[in-house]
Amino acid sequence: MKRFLSVFLPRWPIQRRTMRSGSATPPGPGRQPRDDEPLVLVTTTDSGQRITALNRAAGALGFLPGMALADARAIHPALRVAHADLQGDERALIRLALWCQCFSPFTRPDFPDGVSLDITGCAHLFGGEAALVDTLAKKLDGFGLTARLALAPTIGGAWALARHAPVEKLIVSRDTLHKHMMPLPVCALRLEQNTVEAMEKLGLKHVGDLIGRPRAPLAARFGPFALRRLDEALGHEEESFRPLNPPLLHAAHCRFAEPIVTEEAIEIAIQRLACDLCVKLEKAGKGARRVELRLFRVDGWFEALPLATSTATRDAGHLAQLLGERLERITDRAGFGFEAASLTALTVETLTMRQEDLGEDLRAIRVGDLAPLLDRLVNRFGAQNVTRAAPHESFLPERASHSIPVLNGAGEHDWQAHLQHIQDGASFARPLFLFSVPELVTTLAGVPDGPPTRFEWRRVMHRVIRAEGPERIAPEWWRAPFGASRKTRDYFRIEDDTGRRFWLFRDGLYERDEEAPRWFLHGVFA
Template sequence: MRIDALDRKAIALGLTPGMTLADAKARAPHLAVAQADAAADERLMLRLAAFCEQFTPLVALDPPCGLMLDATGCAHLFGGDAAMRAYVLRAMARLTFSGRAAVAGTPDAARALARFGETAVAPPGEEEVFARPLSIAALEAPRETSVALTRAGLTTLGDLADRSSAALTARFGDETMRRLTRILGREDARITPLRSLPECMVERRFAEPFLDLSAIENVLRPLIVEATGILEKRGEGGRAFEARFFRTDGAVASLRFETGAPSRNVEALLRLFRLKADSLADPLDPGYGFDVIRFCVLNAETLAQSQIGFERQDAQDGDFADLVDRLAARFGRECVLRFAARDTHDPMRAAAYVDAAASPSSPPSSWPKPEPGEPPLRPLFLFDPPQPIETMAETPDGPPMHFKWRRVRHLIARAEGPERIAPEWWRNAAGARPRTRDYYRLEDRDGRRFWVFREGLYESETAAPRWFLHGLFA
């Protein structure tokens, strides 16, 4: 067993990571040890990353135990690079995390300065000045490379920077040299943030942690008004929204909801938020209060200005879309459905259930009109899969006289059929040969109406056809 990580006190005792546990115990018998848990570490870093999203939306993990914050365009909100660095460190200290931080023009320079230097802020373009005195350990190159460099008498990045890069690349490889140019700020690299940038984002910061959950809508409403105002200027409406609550103790709650059609309707969005908040398994908990409340529009689509009032039908459709959105927010999108017609003669595939929020309505003409004067030919309810039944028929290819379903015998009083429906052979994989179905409409003596079928043509397809109950009529 080896040591993975140490705290300050242990390092002061002269212990180092990588040492065997037995050695360490020999030196410090009172050592408190815990099993390393990489997954838990990563979860912690992800939680911290979420917490840091209150400083800038672009946050990336910097393994193994670093966070990379892209402060472009954010630093001035905190009063400059140095002030922002101090602010972040203070916030971390409140969460009982100590840390090292540096601000630089490139991610690699910032990492090297934070881990191996004393510089707090290296203004863009001046990284080289600050990075030159750093030890070559800042390259974080493989062990043999650093040994070789030290043997060659190269101890600082400045020493390396003065050599011809072609010779160094030939000797130590491409990767080490790229790292050097990046640390020196000669080449820039972008970070890959954990979450992509939202379409638009508004937030409210509180001087005192915000505790009153009942007044949360008073905060959210102006935020939504502001966000929809931004969308309106762009001629867009939002489809997916998120409210994020940054708690003082570092926890971040996020509440996401979607609309079926692009929307800028403040009241409708607030209603969706309310529904979503009500349906949470563990309700929104302010704990010691929220520092920041943020409202993001994650997805936006073009939404033209509409003149409500001129077109009544449109307004009505809009209200109904609102209702569908509310229900989808409350019960989940997979539970709010619409019926879509499919062009097929296979009764199993003739109708599909589709997400109502995604497809507000299907063209009414797509459903076949029933023949006037005919009784209903299709059942109101369909079993999927069809239910096996035991039947007794007069002739092998005639309708049943009675059948048994769920231990109850139904004596047939009226019958019509068969309606022969051949399977869609082109849909089936080779080998599994589907059988022709002969459908019958039956009515038992109590007046219950059933839709049953016999699977397989007698004698030509099967010797003992099986019967199934497929649907129930009203």
């Protein structure tokens, strides 16, 4: 006989804020938020900010979900307000549903504030249904979560009893399901709000008011969906349970006949694990971006070595080399030795197969492939100290690109398309060497708006023999801070009498700005 357990978290949006960022498990004990001061979570709607969740202190003041924030602050000006993170709530609820798989392999989140478990055939592993419910309730209470649990033979029945039963923990058999469902409000049937309001206007306020009534008038009035929800909750119609599939982890494990201590033995184990892991990744068509090596000691503790790569890879030799360079961090903490090891790909990306040349060694690195070199530099100097240029949407040349760690993002950028975008489709040349801060120069121009005939840069006078331009770039007034220069720039490509080429711009216009424009050298052509 099917048995379903529903977990309802009435204060989930508030208590979720105590969960550790990035953790795959619920929060630990002692992390429950304080309830002695009113706190509400709000979301922005077309009609203003509305309350979506609140703690007990806020509820004691008469606040309700859906209430306007302005009205709540008028009642209690010292009200604590925080913006609701709806997407974060959903991700955390999925993590909680995955954690609940230690009680049943079939779990799923019931958005926005619950989890359902199919515990058919699992209760005897915990000493019975009552023991399973008590164990789960204690675990959730230890995590700092307020939970209501209901165990019933139907999904809809368990969902309704967990949210509307008079007790916090309830176990219902098929024979007593009707008796427990009858006093519940009709909203316990998971109906739409307008359907619930229409039923209440007709006096149908409880589930028992719908049981035994003629079905044809109810279906004509409220639609067949309402009757189907009633039949699913009472067990007259089957409801499919779609469990949450756990994320697939690509991992390799090995155990040692004798504990290993030396660095040479650990390197051999890493090579074996890397080969096994890369074989699994190749079969799945994936490449690893983030891996973790765990070495389990005899005393039950383990040492972890995380590793990230700039691009997706399944090169066993490359991974083994990177991990081998980090072994000095843990070899002095081996204790009595390591008895087991595992290598797990925590983050993977799709990596298509590549056809190699017939005469090329399959393990050889392609010419121009800098990813292995970048990974070794990051492994040695740190992720924040190895950066690459990435395009940035800005018309100002010094803002058209910025530096980011090589581990952030993947793939090559189409710089040509980026230049065409910021140059509005024109094929203006840009110098290979660009100064991060333009340097002030002294110029002599034949006409005010024309290119200079001479300019002095770093105490050296240059005579201009050729000039091309101007290329006008308007100021980005929406990004300029208060008091900063917001002048139009005219760029010129200049060649002096020795053949050297420069990129100069005039900051400002004569007929528009009060101050006299100044000239700057922004780059040098090769």
